[in-house]
Amino acid sequence: DTAVSQTPKYLVTQMGNDKSIKCEQNLGHDTMYWYKQDSKKFLKIMFSYNNKELIINETVPNRFSPKSPDKAHLNLHINSLELGDSAVYFCASSQDQGQPQHFGDGTRLSIL
Amino acid sequence: QKEVEQNSGPLSVPEGAIASLNCTYSDRGSQSFFWYRQYSGKSPELIMSIYSNGDKEDGRFTAQLNKASQYVSLLIRDSQPSDSATYLCAVESWGKLQFGAGTQVVVTP
DSSP: OSSSSEEEEEEOOOOOOEEEEEEEEOOOOOOEEEEEOOOTTTTTEEEETTTTTEEEOOEEEEEEEEEEETTTTEEEEESSSSSSGGGEEEEESSSSSTSEEEOOEEEEEEEO | OOEEEEEEOEEEEESSOOEEEEEEOOOOOOOOOOEEEEESSSSOOOEEEEOOOOOOOETTTTEEETTTEEEEEEEEESOOOOEEEEEEEEETTTTEEEEEOOEEEEEEE
């Protein structure tokens, strides 16, 4: 069983479109995260939710909107996609803040 | 100043030798430290966590932490070609993990 699963694995779309990425974890963790890894491989946190509550909101354009329907799911919706949004987006989860995080396989987003 | 700094590499290591990776961090209040391994095109995988000063060993991996010097390192003994990957240092700061840019390790047969 996959511990942290994301869909889709690949997303190719045109500039200006709106897209969503879904994430689910079956580890019973309370905290979930979204990270962006750019072409230089730098992994940067975007958002974090603890038990459905937003606790970390980094300097991210408001075109990005996370949503956590329950503590096992964290989705990411992106409006008006731009070329600079091309990256790999990773979902992760941990038992609590500051604890080891387990990552999903990533969603490779390519903007044409 | 970056919050977590690592040498980007590549670090070339002969098979069977010891690979030594270093990481420095800026937040003196950090309490939790992690090493992740990331193969090309894959997700980061946790290999070590360390919370107190000193050494922690797990198989061929040893993590070393010195909070006074704000320094954490990872040693890989008996390096194998399968250890070729990028190693990410992650430091807990204000409830979130700050990642270094990673050190690429290449183990040569």
